[in-house]
Amino acid sequence: MSDKTEEAGWATAKTLAEALPFIQRYDREIVVIKYGGHAMGEEAVARLFAADAVLLKLLGVHPVVVHGGGPQISAMLDRAGVKSTFIDGLRVTDEATMEVAEMVLSGAINKEIANWITIAGREADVRGVGLSGKDARLLTVTKARRTTRDPGSQMEQVVDLGFVGEPKKVDPMLIQALIHAEQDYVPVIAPIGVSEAGQTFNVNADTVAGAVAGALKAKRMLLLTDVKGVLDKNGNLIRQLTVAEAFDAIKTGVATGGMIPKLETAIAAVDAGVEAVVILDGRRPHAMLVELFTEHGAGTLIRA
Template sequence: MNQVPITEDERQSEDRSWATARTLAEALPYIQVYDRQTVVIKYGGHAMGDEAVAKQFAADVVLLKLMGVNPVVVHGGGPQISAMLDRAGVKSEFVDGLRVTDAATMQIAEMVLSGAVNKEIANWITEAGKQADVRGVGLSGKDAGLLTVEKTRRTRRDPDSMIEHEVDLGFVGEPTRVDPKLIRGLIASESEDWVPVIAPIGVAEDGKTYNVNADTVAGAVAGSLQAKRMLLLTDVKGVLDKDGQVIRQMTVAEAEQLIADGVATGGMIPKLETAMAAVKAGVEAVVILDGRRSHAMLVELFTEHGAGTLVKA
């Protein structure tokens, strides 16, 4: 009996099938580690700039939910706010990386973050999870008293007189309290598979609304939930050493030393500070990784070597 030869395409397809099976088998121990555990994901403004990458992110979040993980997404939106401010003819000023936020800027920031960006991410997750009935639900820190904040205080030293002056950042806040009851209720729901998507807007005790750094909100939320992991998705591979190589793992003490030695600089400093604060608040570990890379979260959580820099106690 003559056998029909296997084509090259068929052989490659069969090889991919076996590779997929091996990957799933290798991931099993890690899937068990994260079963029913909470993972807070900070989704950065630059990481979500590309729609195709954003939709892949949403699909990966759905996959996490289907694998038994409880993902909670906290998002930024700095580039989107800047674009809207430009269109409105409102000029922005930054102090130490924080946007000075007057009343007009605050209005636009809330509209962009709690509106367009928040609902778009929630919708991407809902669309990606349509077949499995996984749904993204958009929230802000103003919902159900989720995020209470206070006005951020910053000082700047005058280079001539060396006297420190307080800088008024306007409606920029810092978390003082997170009430996680709403998030826990959504996670615990047995009737629906909800994925909370949180915009970094909070309310002070006097009822005023404040814009909050999304990294800081993610850390505060992760601490309040005692999350297994917090993933800081950004536009860099991780924390680099003095030779430019990614550091795979470090302790809080080692992170503090990196900052003190000037190895960690610029925007990496506040990310490390957020990671350290989250770990000190009870998060098992925080990972800084490149959110632009396809399936970065899955590689980090379900493979041996991970995908970024892990910071632990």
């Protein structure tokens, strides 16, 4: 054994010892992870994510994954020659678009993530289980309603987004049964919901993750995205925000674009009983482990 190899071994042991207080903090706690379309990256990134999810399970954490897939839906719609329209960041979803969205989200992406987790956890028999909000009435939704202001008359108009839904109720029984089963399961949830009348709707994945985390009273919700967190006006990472400071960041323009709905989701999740929400860069290897098991974390933490 070389000196360098021996030093690496001691460094690894030191890291594990330093992580012990954090491992104990999350023992048997639920962590909801929103795995974003842009954060998914390529196969190598997906495999790393799956391995980290397995490690969380083996360390006594109960990870619950909610995934997006906007870029993948757009790619499939482009191949099918279907043009997408967005209003306030939400895709206007007609019947043809809804068909494609469900096929991509509940089919290809959902089963692929669950499969990567099963492959990563093969030796320890940790298994990914792919679900959508339609399974066991996990996610009941209502039709989303938005208004926009006419630039000429300045009058507000109701916009029909089609088959776009908003969470009305999350029934956590199926998820709880899976995470507390004797077998080590990791639930993987596609953001597809169903109305009381049985109609299928596409739902924003951030919103679903927040609703699921609130229903499960999760210890943490991790919003994995393609930026390192909320940045101040100088481009520096803001490590922590209270709910009041998060509101202020939106109001003063510190948070812009896609960060606004992420902060709104974080605020809603904390209000629903989640201890804290973290927005972090899911493209960085082991970002979840750094966030949960080190002192300084890896992104912006929002708490009450």
